[in-house]
Amino acid sequence: MCGTCGCGDEASISVEGEGEHVHVLADGSVIQHRHGDHAHAHSHASDEHEHLLPDGRVVRHTHEGGGEPHPAHGVMTTHDHTPPHQHDAEVRRIAVEQDVMAKNDRAAELNRVRFAAENTFVVNLMSSPGSGKTTLLVRTLEALKGRGQKLAVIEGDQQTTLDADRIRATGVPAVQVNTGKGCHLDAEMIMRALAKQPAPVGGTLFIENVGNLVCPAGFDLGEGKKVVIASVTEGEEKPLKYPDMFAVADLVLVNKIDLVDALGFDLPALEKNVKRVNPKAALLKVSARSGAGFDAWLAWLDASARQTPSVKTPPSREARPA
């Protein structure tokens, strides 16, 4: 585990082409570092401890080699450890009352502020693996490109840049985030991706989440709208089996409707199940293959982009990591 950032040993999360990257620390401050500098070779064994730096950052380190400063993270200088922390035998209770999602929520808020400042409409696309997120995106981008909209995509997958490659083939910029063992995107990964590929000012940013109907539901990315895709090859009960995901959707897109007849799919049953879990969600039927239903989907995007809060001042460049 990396002492600066808490990145796993595998450094399993990576953003395509990334050098330096940012992290949101537990106290909400944002740090920036690169892994090439310290290669994650250091172990943070038993004497590992944390320091609150004067600027509010928190670093963790060990004093391998007897109190030597640990320059790897570029922030440590010599310091003394008086008074040494002691292990008082007395057992006590500390009231904490902290929301476990608070760290992600803070990072999401930072993203949201930035999207508002840059007047970027952000759509978080979620579904099971293979429901058609990338196919839908490719067709959507082709349609929006024709109208001169500024566009960009962040692609989330555990491995490979295959989906980002499919997006780039349309001429729209895309950056791939590989989550390794992780099964969802979180707000900090979006922050890292934005450092690599800025949000399109005044345009639309699409985020394709990792194919998974469970945990992406719980991670706010700072997006404007959450769109959940359910394809007709998956069965009518999906909303009942994965209620947490359908409960957060602003829009449920029913995809692959070109297959409805062949499969004998019961569309009204699916609609009823969506309503039961989330009476407020909009619902549209499309085929990413044939383009059926796309007029309504593109109109929904237009209308949603217009509702999204934006700040009319130019973005503050100083606030962004250099």
Next chain:
Amino acid sequence: MHEVALAQSIVDIVREQARANHAGCVKAVFLRIGALANVEPEALSFGFESAARGTIAEGALLQIERTPGSAFCAGCGADVQVESRVALCPSCGSGQLLITGGEEFRVTELEVS
């Protein structure tokens, strides 16, 4: 398995709190998890064990308090307890329930020495 990521967040909170309170050792971590929080306690305990390894939280006991889900029934106006998001109203059988509680997921307390 987002419980792994959630366990990591818990360990981060524990470390921060332990540091702020000059704790030498964390004996137990108290959590409150609502029935509708989309968290599987067993998977979470497993994830916590590995996320805590090598930190001050290593070996700490996870004490999980479950709180019930609650909802307001738009069908009959009752406040009811529910086990899931797709429950039917126990008084009138309607499916028009608005979730009002049970989504919380918090670290409430630590026991330290």
